[in-house]
Amino acid sequence: MPELPEVETVRRGLSRLISDDAELVGLKRSPQKLRFRFPARLVERLQGQRLRSLERRAKYLLFQFERHTLLQHLGMTGSWRVRPSVGQSLELHEHVALSLEGMPALVYHDPRRFGYFDLIEREQLAGCRWLHHLGPEPLVAADFNTQYLYDISRGRGGGSVKTFLMDQKTVVGVGNIYASEALFLAGISPERPPGRLSRRECEVLVESIRQVLTQAIEKGGTTIRDFVSTGGELGSYAGSLLVYGRNGLPCGRCGAKIETQRQAGRATYSCPKCQR
DNA sequence: AGTGCGGCCTGTCCGC
């Protein structure tokens, strides 16, 4: 499901619901394992702590409790939903229910179970196995800019710029959809080796990534099939996609047919005339 | 050290 705009949409939706410093009064989880096992003694460790804030790093949601961070990845099909209360048991595909004081239960739903949870002591968060290797946030200009992208792409003769953009060490939050979209906006072929991008192309690419992610957030993300935000809304950016999923349809800029190929096992879409 | 692939899972869709 989720790339940066979808995770950010979820974060904003949940944040609106959560009252300040709400205490965790209950946590229920399913016996099924998600992508990884649940952290040991999850309930005992979190019980009674107050939730200070809900943040996002890359595609991770970070529930910042007093002493621990509950880190959560949505995988491909994870979503958070609200239920007035959790009954005796979780329903099909529901894996976690958080009960915070003074609000309805937050229920994590994930049919494909690629999502996961971890519990990390707050002072160890930055160095933890999930976050320590991550590249810069694309929407923070001080960290992600032309010079940065130009520098880290030098010497990369092999591989493709599309795979390079999806590598979370390069920049976080760009997945399969927004990589294709950003490269189209930048007029750069997805097959180009990163090391041969000019400084000017890096500049345009940085701008394109920012633009695509920003506009997708404004539209509440992209719903292809699964993504729903916490209120159940569908993201409307799907109607703005310029190449993704448009195989054989005319390019909106030049009219040539959009093409698809596979790169590192993932579908890539591009316009053969507009992207060089 | 950089790159590509298998695997984790279920659901859906398409062609036969």
Add this chain to the structure above:
DNA sequence: TGCGGACAGGCCGCAC
């Protein structure tokens, strides 16, 4: 209508 196979927005861990 049923069935097999391909595919789906991510990413770790491994082999090369």
